[in-house]
Each structure stands twice: as structure tokens, then as C-alpha cells.
Amino acid sequence: MTNTEFQSDTLQRFIFDNAPVRGEWVHLQDSWQQVLKRREYPVAIQRLLGEMMAAAALLTATVKIDGRLVLQTKSTGPVSVMMIECTSDNTLRAFAQWDGEIKDDASLLEITGEGSLAITIEVEGAKQPYQGVVSLNEDSLSSVLEVYFKQSEQLETHIWLASNQNSVAGLFLQQMPGDKADEDQENWSRINQLAATVKQDELLELGVGTLLHRLFNEEECRLLVSTELSFACSCSRERVAATIHLLGKKDANDLLDEKGKIEVACEFCNEHYQFDSEDVSQIFSEAELANFESKTLH
Ligand SMILES: [Zn+2]
Known part of the structure; x- marks a missing residue:
């Protein structure tokens, strides 16, 4: 080159x-x-x-x-x-x-x-x-x-x-x-x-x-x-976490049961993001907490 x-x-x-x-x-x-x-x-x-x-x-x-x-x-x-x-x-x-x-x-x-x-x-x-x-x-x-x-x-x-x-x-x-x-x-x-x-x-x-x-x-x-x-690629671990959250708790857990972890690769930059069962439960507990707080505050 x-x-x-x-x-x-x-x-x-x-x-x-x-x-x-x-x-x-x-x-x-x-x-x-x-x-x-x-x-x-x-x-x-x-x-x-x-x-x-x-x-x-x-x-x-x-x-x-x-x-x-x-x-x-x-x-x-x-x-x-x-x-x-x-x-x-x-x-x-x-x-x-x-x-x-x-x-x-x-x-x-x-x-x-x-x-x-x-x-x-x-x-x-x-x-x-x-x-x-x-x-x-x-x-x-x-x-x-x-x-x-x-x-x-x-x-x-x-x-x-x-x-x-x-x-x-x-x-x-x-x-x-x-x-x-x-x-x-x-x-x-x-x-x-x-x-x-x-x-x-x-x-x-x-x-x-x-x-x-x-x-x-x-x-x-x-x-x-x-x-x-x-x-430049705008992908991030947070964005992938948001996508997993959109999947819903049941589908995310099904994926975990099947493969032991959720792995997502960015099509654009080929960065691989991995989420184990602890990461996934954290995604949903944080979301539940945020949901709970917004309900009690308003
Ligand atoms: Zn990317």
C-alpha cells in the first residue's frame, strides 16, 4: 500500500x-x-x-x-x-x-x-x-x-x-x-x-x-x-444493552439459556459485545428500578 x-x-x-x-x-x-x-x-x-x-x-x-x-x-x-x-x-x-x-x-x-x-x-x-x-x-x-x-x-x-x-x-x-x-x-x-x-x-x-x-x-x-x-462508528455497549432491553426479559433469558451469553457484533465496525447472565439481569433490574422511580415520583 x-x-x-x-x-x-x-x-x-x-x-x-x-x-x-x-x-x-x-x-x-x-x-x-x-x-x-x-x-x-x-x-x-x-x-x-x-x-x-x-x-x-x-x-x-x-x-x-x-x-x-x-x-x-x-x-x-x-x-x-x-x-x-x-x-x-x-x-x-x-x-x-x-x-x-x-x-x-x-x-x-x-x-x-x-x-x-x-x-x-x-x-x-x-x-x-x-x-x-x-x-x-x-x-x-x-x-x-x-x-x-x-x-x-x-x-x-x-x-x-x-x-x-x-x-x-x-x-x-x-x-x-x-x-x-x-x-x-x-x-x-x-x-x-x-x-x-x-x-x-x-x-x-x-x-x-x-x-x-x-x-x-x-x-x-x-x-x-x-x-x-x-x-467512526457510533456503536457502544450502552446502545447494545438498550437493544437487549427492547428484546424483553423472556427473549433475552431464552438466548442466555441457549448459548450461555448474548453476543452482539456491530455490522459496521465488527466490535463484539458480550453479555453474561449477570450483565443481562442488571440490564433488566436497572430498567425496573428506573421504571419504579418514575412511577413513584410522578
Ligand atoms: Zn460499531
């Missing part, structure tokens, strides 16, 4: 001063390695999961929210679920579940089967999350996402994604509403033709300055703010 010579795990926004077009570039290395070291994925799934991770970062940057954005496939398989979460605290986590053998060069449809991609945006304090769903019936994840933007925002959007063992990366261009229809359309198609020359290797190996100069040196492309991203 080689280290990049530029700042990775970064999302960089940019705009064009000569056209109503905005862009984003993302490159993830350490956060991607954090995902890979927790589970060994078949090559094709790893590639798609990496692309989804880059895409989640790009999409999160388009919505200015406090909360989180989740990309999740629901499909008939061989992959049963792929999930990426990106938070407004600039953290990412990801995992996939699958069954059976998948060949290295499997296409999107060969990996997922019939299915859909759900884009869920949860805003802190909001009662209902926003959810958009698009069919996975396309050649690539970037095409699926372009359909999503067309449906949900009616904005022309192009996305390029790349993923390998070392890093994942993505480039995003979106046409902003402008006032000169013909000229805007011309600018949009010219800038897209330039961007479409980007190679996978360039996305994965070049820093944002070098890449944008190579693609858009004849345009007035200007860098805006950049954001650092990192891997």
Missing part, C-alpha cells in the same frame, strides 16, 4: 466562475482502510462498496444538514445489503453482507440482482427522515445516482467514481439554475466533456489541485472550502 502525496480523506468543493456549475471532489484512504481491515470482501463487492462510500461523501456535501445521510441497497442478491452512513460530523462507516461466490468482474446487476438504492437523509430533530429510492437497473452506481438527482432535484448531475484496494475517490458536477439557457447549456456540456476524460487512475492517484488543473485548465475553476473526513 502506498501513501498518497496529497491530503486524502478530504472533500473539496469547487465552482466555475465562468459557468453556473458546482463541483465536489472526494478522496478517501485511511477511512477506506478502516472499513477494509474490519472485514474481508470479495473483489467485486469491495469495489462497489468503495464507490458507494465516495458517493455518500459527495451526496452528504450537497445537503447542508445536521444529521446523517445513509445509502443502502435493498436487493435480491448475492449482496443482500450494502450500507454507508455519512454524518454531518464528517464521519463515515460502511459494511456489506453477501452470500456465495461473486466473480471479480461482476457487474452492478450481477452483484445486487434486482433491487433499489435508498438515499435516506435524517435531520436531527426532524420527525420524518427524507427518503428517495431509485432502481439499481443501470450499468453503474454513478448512473443510478444521476437518475436520482434528475428525479429528486431536477438538476443535471454527473458523477465519476473510482475504487481500489488502496483508496476510493469521486468527482461530482452539478448544473446550477442559471439565467442564460443556451449559453448555460453550452458551458455545461463543455465542462462535462472535459470531466468525462478523467481516468480511474487519475481519480485515485492525483490530488485535487493537480486533477482539476489537468481537466479544467482552460476554465475558471475555483476551490472553495475543504472538509476532512474520517471513519
Whole structure:
């Protein structure tokens, strides 16, 4: 594994001063390695999961929210679920579940089967999350996402994604509403033709300055703010205890009788949490006590 010579795990926004077009570039290395070291994925799934991770970062940057954005496939398989979460605290986590053998060069449809991609945006304090769903019936994840933007925002959007063992990366261009229809359309198609020359290797190996100069040196492309991203998982022993409490005392005790302990592994970070009979009885006695206190106090 080689280290990049530029700042990775970064999302960089940019705009064009000569056209109503905005862009984003993302490159993830350490956060991607954090995902890979927790589970060994078949090559094709790893590639798609990496692309989804880059895409989640790009999409999160388009919505200015406090909360989180989740990309999740629901499909008939061989992959049963792929999930990426990106938070407004600039953290990412990801995992996939699958069954059976998948060949290295499997296409999107060969990996997922019939299915859909759900884009869920949860805003802190909001009662209902926003959810958009698009069919996975396309050649690539970037095409699926372009359909999503067309449906949900009616904005022309192009996305390029790349993923390998070392890093994942993505480039995003979106046409902003402008006032000169013909000229805007011309600018949009010219800038897209330039961007479409980007190679996978360039996305994965070049820093944002070098890449944008190579693609858009004849345009007035200007860098805006950049954001650092990192891997983080929000699971904890307390959260698992709360889930066991939700199971109910009887089901929890049945599990204990069966296995001697309750073991729960976090899908995202693969952390294993173990609860023996003493831990479990404590979960329920603390809850009963809290319940008793709230009843007597009010
Ligand atoms: Zn976790």
C-alpha cells in the first residue's frame, strides 16, 4: 500500500466562475482502510462498496444538514445489503453482507440482482427522515445516482467514481439554475466533456489541485472550502444493552439459556459485545428500578 502525496480523506468543493456549475471532489484512504481491515470482501463487492462510500461523501456535501445521510441497497442478491452512513460530523462507516461466490468482474446487476438504492437523509430533530429510492437497473452506481438527482432535484448531475484496494475517490458536477439557457447549456456540456476524460487512475492517484488543473485548465475553476473526513462508528455497549432491553426479559433469558451469553457484533465496525447472565439481569433490574422511580415520583 502506498501513501498518497496529497491530503486524502478530504472533500473539496469547487465552482466555475465562468459557468453556473458546482463541483465536489472526494478522496478517501485511511477511512477506506478502516472499513477494509474490519472485514474481508470479495473483489467485486469491495469495489462497489468503495464507490458507494465516495458517493455518500459527495451526496452528504450537497445537503447542508445536521444529521446523517445513509445509502443502502435493498436487493435480491448475492449482496443482500450494502450500507454507508455519512454524518454531518464528517464521519463515515460502511459494511456489506453477501452470500456465495461473486466473480471479480461482476457487474452492478450481477452483484445486487434486482433491487433499489435508498438515499435516506435524517435531520436531527426532524420527525420524518427524507427518503428517495431509485432502481439499481443501470450499468453503474454513478448512473443510478444521476437518475436520482434528475428525479429528486431536477438538476443535471454527473458523477465519476473510482475504487481500489488502496483508496476510493469521486468527482461530482452539478448544473446550477442559471439565467442564460443556451449559453448555460453550452458551458455545461463543455465542462462535462472535459470531466468525462478523467481516468480511474487519475481519480485515485492525483490530488485535487493537480486533477482539476489537468481537466479544467482552460476554465475558471475555483476551490472553495475543504472538509476532512474520517471513519467512526457510533456503536457502544450502552446502545447494545438498550437493544437487549427492547428484546424483553423472556427473549433475552431464552438466548442466555441457549448459548450461555448474548453476543452482539456491530455490522459496521465488527466490535463484539458480550453479555453474561449477570450483565443481562442488571440490564433488566436497572430498567425496573428506573421504571419504579418514575412511577413513584410522578
Ligand atoms: Zn460499531
